[in-house]
Amino acid sequence: MSEKEDLNIGLVLQYQVAPKGVIDADALVRHARDCGFRGVSIKDANDEQMADMQVACQKYAIKFCQKRPAEKLISPDVLAKLIAARLDDMNIYFEVELNADGSIKAESDPAMETLCNWISRFGHAYYESRADHEIKADEDNVHVFYNAIAKYQRYVFIHIPLEESIELKHVPHVEEAAWIDTRNEVEFEQDGDHLRIKLNRQEDGEEFSVYGLRLQLHRPEDDLGKTEY
Secondary structure, eight states: OOOOOOOOOOOOEEEEETTTOOHHHHHHHHHHHHTTTTTTEEOOOOOHHHHHHHHHHTTTTEOOOOOOOOOOOOTTTTTHHHHHHHHTTTTTEEEEEBBSOBBBBBGHHHHHHHHHHHHHHHHHHHEEEEOOSSSSSSSTTTTEEESSSSTEEEEEEEESSSOOOOEEEOOOOOEEEEEEETTOOOOEEEEEEEEEEEEEOOOOOOOSEEEEEEEEEOOGGGGGGOOOO
16 A cells, blocks of 8 residues: 655655756755755665755755656646646646756746746745545536635635626635735625625736635634623
8 A cells, every 4th residue: 555645745846867967955945945846856866966955955844855757847738737736635746857067958947937926926836735525516617625724714726717696505604715925805705504605806917817815714612701800
């Protein structure tokens, strides 16, 4: 039986070393950390390069991961792949190729920029997300997760195009709904366990193929009266 994924890692950047290529392990691990990755792996490295990478990961408090089949970080749909991996309770590996001098091939730059910008806005929610199998969406482009740390929160990731509204079923009582990145609240109507959310998103200069909402559910402790000491 294979081990369960440590979903706190979330994203792993896998470097593919060029034939007879050199690497700067410190620089590569810092780059992964600065782009929002929590894990690093390396492919086609020699024993010395492997050891250097492990040391650098310890130095920068990032997880050193074993190599495995990975998605090439050149695809325009990297965000869709992020969500798909989370739905499958898997971490996702993105692979970039290195030049002989250890630099990253430029072909990965556009996808990396998209990924970094998205993680800077939605990453904290993504890392906390675990697939919610209770709440159901009417739309195929809507996926619901629960917050592994704060169980009274749900995250809803929506692939473009954004419709005027979305509908969810089997939803506990919701107190508030807002965009994860801007914290701007959105209007919603709830009838029993059916929830309809209006996707009135304000323009803010950043365009993504996936956006996220945070639903604040009712917490039983909110019903408790004030404690007097």
